[in-house]
Amino acid sequence: MNDFEQCPTEGAIGLLSLLITRGRLAEARLDGSLAAAGLTFVKWRALDALIKSETATGLTVLADKLNCVKSNVTQLVDKLEAEGIVRRVPDPGDRRGTLVELTGAGRGLHKAGRDALENATRQLFASFDEDAMASLRRLLILL
Amino acid sequence: MNDFEQCPTEGAIGLLSLLITRGRLAEARLDGSLAAAGLTFVKWRALDALIKSETATGLTVLADKLNCVKSNVTQLVDKLEAEGIVRRVPDPGDRRGTLVELTGAGRGLHKAGRDALENATRQLFASFDEDAMASLRRLLILL
DNA sequence: CATTTATAATTCAATAGTGTACTATTAACT
């Protein structure tokens, strides 16, 4: 009995159901792979966004990149800051603004997290070839 | 600037990121379409599982069908029962057990919900043809 | 310049979901 049979399988609603449950499953797996490092996938995505951004990043921009609301980022950054992973610095050009930057520890954790994620990802996509992954990406973007 | 560009786009991790965010997005849309009926997609899936099951359903079985933990179902059924959508009845064959069954109101709500969902689903899959939907289903099942 | 409008971030209350511990009951095994 695989998970597929536990979902409504008929029609488009069943397909969305499958998408949603598979997304949750994937997130749970990734969270599991990051737990040893004290991270979650959401936290890691925040670090990843920070490391990839050319310029220092304000909280609103970060919320956009993480597809969540500002108040969520406020609390996420609270935690990351308490853990010494990021640092808040005032935006020199806008006294309302706060910029977030990685600490050295944060940079190390991002790297460790990426390694863990690459492992977990290989397992999740064990039965995918390059074509299947490209197809999945193309289809998801259509949504 | 579409959502795709807000996700890490590289490699397998990016693809999982895309899957997770698209799943969340889809759920939010479906929840929105059901809000007028006082439902969420999770609630509707519970009703759907109940309506489709041949025999009366215990909470543990329901938890399996909804891919969540038992305590979650306890609380979900608490709410549904308070709203008059389902009813708890003792399992005649096992004094530990509780079975859940739909009320008449619940049956009506399931139908109303399905109509709302079919609408929302059509919009979400606006740019999908039959082939694309079949491909997506086939790929998600591999995960 | 004064006033209105928009924006950055935070606080707080509410909701959904998880995991652990617990109670009651059933099944399994001497």
Next chain:
DNA sequence: AGTTAATAGTACACTATTGAATTATAAATG
């Protein structure tokens, strides 16, 4: 039968996320 192990459901504390209200600052406009 008596003890042990497994199972059904619940209670409760904790986390993640959201949305509304609030404060401070910036931008736009009469």
